[in-house]
Amino acid sequence: MSSLITIKRRQFLSGAAATAAFAVLHPFSANASANQAHLRLMETTDLHVHVFPYDYYGDRPTDTVGLARTASIIKEIRAESTNAMLIDNGDFLQGNPMGDYIAYERGMKEGDMHPIIKAMNTLGYEASTLGNHEFNYGLDFLMKSLAGADFPVVSANIAKELGATPRDDKTLLKPYVILDRMITDGAGNEHAIKIGLIGFVPPQVMNWDRKHLEGNVQARDIVQSAEAYVPEMKEAGADVIIALSHSGIGPAEHTDGMENASVPLARVDGIDALMTGHNHLVFPSEKFSGIDGVDVASGTIHDKPAAMGGFWGSHLGLIDLMLEKDGDTWVILNSSTEARPISKRGEDRKVTALVESQEEVLASVQKEHDETLAYVRRSVGKTDAPLHSYFALVADDPSVQIVSQAQQWYIADMMKGTQWEDLPILSAAAPFKAGGRGGPDYYTDVAKGDVAIKNVADLYLYPNTVRAVEISGAQVKDWLERSAGMFNQIEMGKSDQELLNNAFPSYNFDIIDGVTYEIDLSQPSKFDPKGELINPDANRIVDLKFNGEPIDPDARFVVATNNYRAGGGGKFPGALGDTIIFEGPDTNRDVIVRYIVERGTINPSADSNWSFKELPETSVVFDTGPKAKSYASEIKGLNIEEAGEGPDGFARFRISF
Numbered sequence: 001m002s003s004l005i006t007i008k009r010r011q012f013l014s015g016a017a018a019t020a021a022f023a024v025l026h027p028f029s030a031n032a033s034a035n036q037a038h039l040r041l042m043e044t045t046d047l048h049v050h051v052f053p054y055d056y057y058g059d060r061p062t063d064t065v066g067l068a069r070t071a072s073i074i075k076e077i078r079a080e081s082t083n084a085m086l087i088d089n090g091d092f093l094q095g096n097p098m099g100d101y102i103a104y105e106r107g108m109k110e111g112d113m114h115p116i117i118k119a120m121n122t123l124g125y126e127a128s129t130l131g132n133h134e135f136n137y138g139l140d141f142l143m144k145s146l147a148g149a150d151f152p153v154v155s156a157n158i159a160k161e162l163g164a165t166p167r168d169d170k171t172l173l174k175p176y177v178i179l180d181r182m183i184t185d186g187a188g189n190e191h192a193i194k195i196g197l198i199g200f201v202p203p204q205v206m207n208w209d210r211k212h213l214e215g216n217v218q219a220r221d222i223v224q225s226a227e228a229y230v231p232e233m234k235e236a237g238a239d240v241i242i243a244l245s246h247s248g249i250g251p252a253e254h255t256d257g258m259e260n261a262s263v264p265l266a267r268v269d270g271i272d273a274l275m276t277g278h279n280h281l282v283f284p285s286e287k288f289s290g291i292d293g294v295d296v297a298s299g300t301i302h303d304k305p306a307a308m309g310g311f312w313g314s315h316l317g318l319i320d321l322m323l324e325k326d327g328d329t330w331v332i333l334n335s336s337t338e339a340r341p342i343s344k345r346g347e348d349r350k351v352t353a354l355v356e357s358q359e360e361v362l363a364s365v366q367k368e369h370d371e372t373l374a375y376v377r378r379s380v381g382k383t384d385a386p387l388h389s390y391f392a393l394v395a396d397d398p399s400v401q402i403v404s405q406a407q408q409w410y411i412a413d414m415m416k417g418t419q420w421e422d423l424p425i426l427s428a429a430a431p432f433k434a435g436g437r438g439g440p441d442y443y444t445d446v447a448k449g450d451v452a453i454k455n456v457a458d459l460y461l462y463p464n465t466v467r468a469v470e471i472s473g474a475q476v477k478d479w480l481e482r483s484a485g486m487f488n489q490i491e492m493g494k495s496d497q498e499l500l501n502n503a504f505p506s507y508n509f510d511i512i513d514g515v516t517y518e519i520d521l522s523q524p525s526k527f528d529p530k531g532e533l534i535n536p537d538a539n540r541i542v543d544l545k546f547n548g549e550p551i552d553p554d555a556r557f558v559v560a561t562n563n564y565r566a567g568g569g570g571k572f573p574g575a576l577g578d579t580i581i582f583e584g585p586d587t588n589r590d591v592i593v594r595y596i597v598e599r600g601t602i603n604p605s606a607d608s609n610w611s612f613k614e615l616p617e618t619s620v621v622f623d624t625g626p627k628a629k630s631y632a633s634e635i636k637g638l639n640i641e642e643a644g645e646g647p648d649g650f651a652r653f654r655i656s657f
Helices: 015-025 067-080 097-106 115-123 139-146 222-235 262-266 359-364 366-377 398-414 453-459 473-486 588-599 626-630
Strands: 036-044 083-088 127-129 158-161 176-184 190-200 240-245 273-276 304-309 315-326 329-341 343-345 351-353 379-383 425-429 449-452 465-472 511-513 516-519 541-546 556-562 580-587 610-612 619-624 640-645 651-656
Touching: 036 067, 036 176, 036 273, 036 304, 067 083, 067 115, 067 315, 067 359, 097 115, 097 366, 097 588, 115 359, 115 366, 127 190, 127 240, 176 222, 190 222, 222 240, 222 262, 240 262, 262 273, 262 304, 273 315, 304 329, 359 366, 366 453, 379 588, 398 425, 398 453, 398 465, 398 511, 398 556, 398 580, 398 588, 449 453, 453 588, 465 473, 465 588, 473 511, 473 541, 473 556, 580 588, 626 651
Parallel strands: 036 083, 083 127, 190 240, 240 273, 273 304, 425 556, 516 610
Antiparallel strands: 036 315, 176 190, 304 315, 315 329, 343 351, 379 449, 425 511, 465 556, 465 580, 516 541, 619 651, 640 651
């Protein structure tokens, strides 16, 4: 493999003329003089097999993702740089249908090359580390995939056998690598430099991928591993040490086994710069303002430059280091950090591409891209009932039911071996496609029979990740009270009253499976559409039961949901960010696909675990898509009839109690 530092070779002038000519050719090195060198560190992270700018779930092109697009920024930076390195920070093997196609369908035989590895080889990556998702398909698949890489992959805190200290561990991969390279200074002179790269992954992989890892590998704390190996790297002569931290920017104080450890990791003496990831966010950005030790303005963590390049190729993380040779030692004089995007979203929410794809990257995986398109378009399972959301706001619904079932299945497995293993698991899900501003055709509608992967996008619109919270029975009730704000207060004995509150978004209408309950529409809503408490004594949720018995307000429950809700999205009682017990590494979409593949045939028929309380001599009306007429007779427990046309192409229906 060619030198990992990009060297621009030319006929050098001498003295001031050389320096001036060098500055013109390499503007980002203009401030470097003799014995000073400008080094650019480029980072991708959380690529999740996104090479093409394509949404496989939606089966359509997109301008917001794709390593082929990021490659254009990489090309620009290399062209304007004297010395540049390209590094990946993990989570490259899994995360979209191409990854699933390779793992579940094509497989990895000896000598096969994984498409993301092909693309990374095409771009000339210098090194990578493992992310937590590298373990999703098992160790055999991982090792066969890495065998095709033209670059080293390092990981310091995953061991086949733990020793008395980290240095005594038999690590799965090399904990670090020291690259001997030549670097060009501001006068055009070449110097030797040793660049050390050490990698880390959240130790939570032992829980997230227990079925693959238990009995095969063990994990150490990230900071503990760094404190052991970084001095060893110094002893081996590393001039600059870069931590490849597939661990997010989180709490400032170190706790043993923490998942998002990049802030305390930056304190480790000897680490000069950090590549971060796992959060699926961008650094530097205001998202990380106010965290102790993090300086967003300077792009540093504990005064050390750090970058996080988004996810799915959305950004390229970039750290610029100005190095100076001081005797036999290289010293970092200053640094700057940024994250360059491949697209931008305007005030009108429209996305504009900022770069085009690099054809050589697309060509490297064209075959696998075409095979993946065929894969997402064919059946991966069957459904015994139609999956539609036309009545999702008025009755228990199959499109919401399948999401709940998949979440509950996933979290039940993740709770095994934890302190929450014996708690009952509920599941909260909401309809995303339920008309509203989306119009009369904006509904999920998957026919009975074959289910393709691309249908999952119709069931779950957003790339949320799975979360679990622990809450009380009282909080379960208030969660549902918040959700019941979907409905207007109904006066008993009146006809054709408007049922739905148009100010209430459907994605905040959570149904909780695992309990049964009724909604008393004659009561006022306890919360307003924004989640503010307005009627403290209101009780719309009645006859709330668990296992056929009235729910105990003090009982404890685990609720499976998504990161938006668990983190406070929608301002739901019990889901304000302080009750989270599990942060899954998997998207809700991926979990639904796995559930369908494992089950083969799914039964999403709604179980009618919720209904409206009877209101004698009362009727309400609501609007939904006109195609709902085909399913109205199948809705259990409701007296539904057509009531003419609604506005803007919607159909109107009546419920008589």
